[in-house]
Amino acid sequence: MELILISIIASIITYFVPKGMAKMVALLGAILTLAYNSFMLQSFVADGTKKFVFDTPWFSDAVHFSVGIDGISMLMLLLTNILMVVILLGAMRKEWKRESLFYSLILFMQAALIGVFVSNDGIMFYVFWELALIPIYFLCALWSETGDYKTTTRFFIYTFMGSLAMLGSFIYLGSKGIVDGHTFAYDNLVAVKLSTTESMWVGLGIFIAFAVKIPLLPFNAWQPSTYAESPTPASQLLSGIMLKMGLYGLIRWFFPMVPETHEFWSNLIIILGVIAVIHGALIAIRQNGMKRLTAFASLSHVGLIAAGIATITIVGLQGALVQMFAHGINVVGIFLCIDIIQRRTQTRDLTQLGGIAKQAPYFAALFLILVLGTMAVPFTNGFPGEILLLKSIFGYHTILGVIAGLTVILCAVYMLRMYQKGMLGKPNGETFHFPDLQKSEWPALILLSAMVIGMGVYPQWIVELTEASSENILKIIKETVEGVS
Amino acid sequence: MIALITIFVGALLCLYLGIKKQESFSIPIALISLAAAMTVTVIQLLSKDVWPIEMKMRAGGMMLFDFSSQLFSLLLMLSLFLILLSLKPVKMMGADLLGLLMFSLCGGILLSGFTHLVMMFLGIEILSIPLYVLAGANKKDSSSNEAAIKYFLMGAFSTAILLMGCAFIYGGTGSLDLEGLNKASYMMGHMNLATPLVFSGVLLILVGLLFKVAAIPFHFWSPDVYEGSPNRATVFMATIVKAAAFAGFIRLFAVGFGELKEPVWMNAVIVASAISIILGNAAASMQTNAKRLLAYSGIAQTGYMLIAFIGLDFSANVWNLLIYLTGYISATLVVFTIIDILDSEGKASDLKAFEGLGVNNKGLTFALIVAMFSMIGIPLTIGFVGKYAILTAAFYVKPWLVVAALVGSAIGIGVYFNFFKYAVMSRTDKPLPKLNTTAGQKITVAFCTLVILLIGAMPMIIANFKELFF
Numbered sequence: 013m014e015l016i017l018i019s020i021i022a023s024i025i026t027y028f029v030p031k032g033m034a035k036m037v038a039l040l041g042a043i044l045t046l047a048y049n050s051f052m053l054q055s056f057v058a059d060g061t062k063k064f065v066f067d068t069p070w071f072s073d074a075v076h077f078s079v080g081i082d083g084i085s086m087l088m089l090l091l092t093n094i095l096m097v098v099i100l101l102g103a104m105r106k107e108w109k110r111e112s113l114f115y116s117l118i119l120f121m122q123a124a125l126i127g128v129f130v131s132n133d134g135i136m137f138y139v140f141w142e143l144a145l146i147p148i149y150f151l152c153a154l155w156s157e158t159g160d161y162k163t164t165t166r167f168f169i170y171t172f173m174g175s176l177a178m179l180g181s182f183i184y185l186g187s188k189g190i191v192d193g194h195t196f197a198y199d200n201l202v203a204v205k206l207s208t209t210e211s212m213w214v215g216l217g218i219f220i221a222f223a224v225k226i227p228l229l230p231f232n233a234w235q236p237s238t239y240a241e242s243p244t245p246a247s248q249l250l251s252g253i254m255l256k257m258g259l260y261g262l263i264r265w266f267f268p269m270v271p272e273t274h275e276f277w278s279n280l281i282i283i284l285g286v287i288a289v290i291h292g293a294l295i296a297i298r299q300n301g302m303k304r305l306t307a308f309a310s311l312s313h314v315g316l317i318a319a320g321i322a323t324i325t326i327v328g329l330q331g332a333l334v335q336m337f338a339h340g341i342n343v344v345g346i347f348l349c350i351d352i353i354q355r356r357t358q359t360r361d362l363t364q365l366g367g368i369a370k371q372a373p374y375f376a377a378l379f380l381i382l383v384l385g386t387m388a389v390p391f392t393n394g395f396p397g398e399i400l401l402l403k404s405i406f407g408y409h410t411i412l413g414v415i416a417g418l419t420v421i422l423c424a425v426y427m428l429r430m431y432q433k434g435m436l437g438k439p440n441g442e443t444f445h446f447p448d449l450q451k452s453e454w455p456a457l458i459l460l461s462a463m464v465i466g467m468g469v470y471p472q473w474i475v476e477l478t479e480a481s482s483e484n485i486l487k488i489i490k491e492t493v494e495g496v497s
Numbered sequence: 498m499i500a501l502i503t504i505f506v507g508a509l510l511c512l513y514l515g516i517k518k519q520e521s522f523s524i525p526i527a528l529i530s531l532a533a534a535m536t537v538t539v540i541q542l543l544s545k546d547v548w549p550i551e552m553k554m555r556a557g558g559m560m561l562f563d564f565s566s567q568l569f570s571l572l573l574m575l576s577l578f579l580i581l582l583s584l585k586p587v588k589m590m591g592a593d594l595l596g597l598l599m600f601s602l603c604g605g606i607l608l609s610g611f612t613h614l615v616m617m618f619l620g621i622e623i624l625s626i627p628l629y630v631l632a633g634a635n636k637k638d639s640s641s642n643e644a645a646i647k648y649f650l651m652g653a654f655s656t657a658i659l660l661m662g663c664a665f666i667y668g669g670t671g672s673l674d675l676e677g678l679n680k681a682s683y684m685m686g687h688m689n690l691a692t693p694l695v696f697s698g699v700l701l702i703l704v705g706l707l708f709k710v711a712a713i714p715f716h717f718w719s720p721d722v723y724e725g726s727p728n729r730a731t732v733f734m735a736t737i738v739k740a741a742a743f744a745g746f747i748r749l750f751a752v753g754f755g756e757l758k759e760p761v762w763m764n765a766v767i768v769a770s771a772i773s774i775i776l777g778n779a780a781a782s783m784q785t786n787a788k789r790l791l792a793y794s795g796i797a798q799t800g801y802m803l804i805a806f807i808g809l810d811f812s813a814n815v816w817n818l819l820i821y822l823t824g825y826i827s828a829t830l831v832v833f834t835i836i837d838i839l840d841s842e843g844k845a846s847d848l849k850a851f852e853g854l855g856v857n858n859k860g861l862t863f864a865l866i867v868a869m870f871s872m873i874g875i876p877l878t879i880g881f882v883g884k885y886a887i888l889t890a891a892f893y894v895k896p897w898l899v900v901a902a903l904v905g906s907a908i909g910i911g912v913y914f915n916f917f918k919y920a921v922m923s924r925t926d927k928p929l930p931k932l933n934t935t936a937g938q939k940i941t942v943a944f945c946t947l948v949i950l951l952i953g954a955m956p957m958i959i960a961n962f963k964e965l966f967f
């Protein structure tokens with residue numbers, strides 16, 4: 013509750029402060045939110061129940077403004093708030109036109125994202141889910157790199173249609189649930205018993221919303237061009253945090269809502285996920301635009317995460333959560349590095365780059381750490397999550413597991429290809445005068461690389477933080493399944 | 498009743514001022530009488546916290562100013578107040594036209610409080626006849642004349658159908674009073690005795706009213722009339738006429754024919770609503786003229802409001818409709834005020850006129866964006882609150898209608914994004930200069946935006962208010 017308030021107030025203040033100060037105020041707001049979040053973490057006990065509960069009627073008695081934080085929410089909040097500081101640090105290097113609006117939208121986005129991760133009520137979840145879409149739409153469209161808003165509008169329409177389907181499903185669940193009192197409370201929605209047919213339709217609605225956001229394979233048409241054409245902070249927000257909204261939704265909302273047909277959905281999501289892993293990786297290998305490459309790499313990674321979630325095992329969920337956190341950090345870092353390169357050489361085409369490592373050794377070293385993290389080399393943050401995910405998929409179906417395992421190889425191919433073509437070799441005209449890191453780039457990249465290594469060495473804290481909550485969710489699903497059969 | 502008389506006297510005064518050639522006083526007089534009428538209504542609303550026993554104020558047994566009628570008439574008066582505020586002084590209409598607007602409003606108030614079909618018919622006529630004149634107020638403009646003729650012919654036609662429906666109903670039930678109709682329909686609904694006469698009577702009345710609110714398939718007049726009429730007449734049609742027709746509509750169908758819902762009229766309303774939403778949005782997304790676009794989007798919004806009729810609990814239905822109408826009217830007023838401002842700068846009502854609005858007119862652009870979000874139904878605007886209320890109520894009855902509504906909403910995004918496309922996204926070389934706005938226009942836009950956001954963010958404000966009365 014307080015977190016949402018802090019970032020909304022910061023967002024409003026940012027809009028009204030004079031031009032030069034907007035970025036400092038925004039950064040201050042983000043740091044304040046992060047500080048408050050870590051303060052909450054101090055007193056947080058990860059026993060699977062909701063902490064920091066705040067509940068008041070909102071629309072009517074049926075819809076409350078109801079927040080509560082358990083381990084999974086806490087993890088996502090930490091990810092959001094840490095990345096927000098990094099994204100702002102990265103964005104500060106550049107002069108944006110209509111600066112105050114720009115930073116204000118980013119902070120507004122943060123408030124909406126926090127709302128999504130803490131919400132305890134179906135309609136409230138939907139409200140914040142939509143709210144997160146509005147700032148990112150304007151960020152992508154108004155500061156678009158190509159000046160073309162069509163891509164962004166397509167993205168908006170895709171996601172909005174998905175969300176409407178989700179709203180329909182929630183209302184249907186609500187109409188089946190208790191009539192008086194807090195109809196749309198999480199616990200009440202979860203407790204609704206559905207027949208198989210109903211469960212399929214309700215599941216379809218929610219699935220479309222999340223699948224568009226993640227994005228899973230047939231719904232990914234908006235993704236590459238939106239990533240490539242948006243300004244870097246928007247790409248970072250989209251890939252680093254907004255994707256996680258979809259994955260978080262799968263864990264928290266999707267499977268507990270439709271446990272009746274969970275086998276069908278599990279099969280579907282795992283197959284789609286594994287296809288996305290291979291599909292994304294193969295396309296990424298052929299890309300020369302660095303942002304597009306990262307977009308497809310991201311598609312491949314989240315496919316694996318979604319598949320892991322869909323196994324509905326504790327290993328899968330744990331792996332997914334660890335990997336969500338890691339992927340957020342890595343992809344934001346990679347986008348930041350791409351932006352640094354682009355700012356200095358005016359290009360992000362791999363065929364025109366090369367030899368940067370010679371000119372900027374520190375930058376190259378930090379970039380390498382992020383690349384290794386994405387490749388899931390042992391002792392980086394990508395490793396524990398990926399191993400857990402692969403293990404869970406192996407347990408589900410051996411052949412699918414083997415296919416998904418190819419990601420380790422393919423990912424190494426495209427990430428190393430990017431690093432080699434971009435950083436190594438002889439400097440050419442574009443990269444000859446490549447200055448090393450400056451000012452706010454230092455803290456941003458150091459922070460990210462430190463987290464890559466730190467999490468790789470000690471991933472246990474995430475597991476401890478989320479274990480009880482994950483087991484809770486598995487318990488909910490299991491109980492309903494047993495009740496049906 | 499006092500409010501009605503106040504407005505009527507105000508309208509007469511305006512006409513008198515017109516004769517005396519002192520037209521500059523007419524707008525203040527109109528505003529004062531509207532403000533007085535609103536104050537009276539609010540006092541009446543607040544002083545009677547027990548409804549309906551004490552608030553029965555019957556005038557010859559034909560009117561009943563109960564809670565819902567008071568609220569509807571308050572909404573109508575407030576809308577006209579804001580419309581009059583937002584008129585530019587240079588374009589101030591003659592006092593006679595102003596008087597006509599006020600007379601038309603009287604018809605709207607009658608329509609919101611009738612208990613007798615004759616009174617309903619009178620209300621509709623008083624509402625419409627001044628508008629036939631207003632639609633043709635730009636005498637030299639051929640499209641305005643076309644609009645007037647079209648509106649008049651279509652209106653007369655629909656009124657005739659409505660009247661025929663009333664006659665059939667009288668033949669079938671022997672009553673024109675709402676209470677009598679209620680009793681008769683209770684009998685028929687429960688014993689399954691609806692005769693073909695009653696059946697066709699209800700459907701004919703339905704057709705007449707669907708004409709007035711411009712629902713598909715009775716919508717053909719609306720785009721042409723909206724486009725051709727002068728702005729002030731268009732905004733009046735888009736807001737007050739629609740709201741008043743709905744007020745009468747829901748009164749008749751909730752109280753009078755409530756028990757005939759299942760066997761007779763529900764399916765017709767559902768079909769009209771689903772087609773209106775989907776086709777209205779689809780047609781709107783292809784328009785290039787802002788007023789035509791709003792006409793089609795108004796058709797789609799009508800479709801949503803029709804959904805409010807099929808919920809199970811009638812008093813909740815009235816309330817949901819009211820919230821939805823408030824949102825629709827606020828958003829429409831914002832857009833029309835902006836169109837009017839652009840119009841007085843010499844821009845046509847093309848969507849292209851919005852090009853580059855966002856560069857120098859931040860406040861107006863913000864209001865436009867908020868209004869469009871409200872029309873789409875994005876959360877934290879009143880549009881979402883209204884849609885949510887209507888759709889949840891309908892879900893218990895017809896889930897698939899809600900699905901159709903959601904599909905329509907998805908199409909609707911494209912419609913309202915047309916405004917963004919020109920106002921915000923376009924990178925034109927010649928953005929619009931800072932536009933001249935009067936204080937009244939600023940107040941109207943600011944007030945509507947505030948309503949949209951405030952009720953959108955904290956629906957509990959009005960939800961508490963509702964519990965006081967219902």
